[in-house]
Amino acid sequence: MTQTGSSSRSARRRLPPASLLPRVIWILCRAGAYFTLPSYVYLVLPSWSGAEPRVTAADLLFIVLFLAAVGTSIAALVAVLRGRRRAASTILRRLALSAGVYLTIVYAVALLSPPRRLALNEDACSDDWCMAIVGERRLPGAGGTTIEVSFRLSSRARRVSQRELGIIVYLRDIRGQRIEPLYESGEAPFDILLAPQQSVLTRRRFRLETADAPRALVVTRSGIPFPQCLILGEATGMIHPAELPLTAN
Secondary structure, three states: OHHHHHHHHHHHHOOOOOOHHHHHHHHHHHHHHHHHHHHHHHHHOOHHHOOOOOOOHHHHHHHHHHHHHHHHHHHHHHHHHOOOHHHHHHHHHHHHHHHHHHHHHHHHHHHHOOOOEOOOOOOEEEOOEEEEEEEEEEEOOOOOOEEEEEEEEEEOOOOOOEOOOOEEEEEEEOOOOEEOOOOOOOOOOOOOOEOOOOEEEEEEEEEOOOOOOEEEEEEEEOOOOOOHHHOOOOOHHHHOOEEEEOOOO
16 A cells, blocks of 8 residues: 555656646747737838838837746646646746836837827838828817827738727817817728728718817827737837827818
């Protein structure tokens, strides 16, 4: 009886320590590299190639850290399944600490960064979906002044359709008050589905109810955009939305 118990404990001790974990992490890293390699090629191409980068260094950093977090979580799960709860707790505490440090850096940079200043005809892109402000004009009327802003929505994709959800725009006057766009039933919504290489023009009108002149057009997102809220540099838009100074007279 004693020999059997000793043999069983020896067998448990001889089990390979999480031998499956390195293979799982390797598969995840290979999968991440497979899906991001085309975008990485765009990132490192020389400027004379004419290719616009789809992925930034901050995007790649987020992907690497995300895969590392997945691998670490799997390591904690394996430790729990092997009965090593203390080791799993240590792994998860270190993961939480690392995530906290990363998020602190992301939002410290966001707080200290100035808002992005847009220019007319400048494409602001998310993956292969792009928006550009192509014109603005002031329309006087009996009911007050209206500002009309024209937008170009376009897709750089070559094979798949694109749409972007949650895009909102509004005017901000010199007192910081927010002016929402008027409802226009005939205009294309910002989340319209775009075919590959398609471009669509749409307009938004803003009624000025007070004498305060609008200072800027603000372009932002509703809610908490994921994964932009976790990427260094892109989280800045949550705190300091992009804006276009208005010049219409």
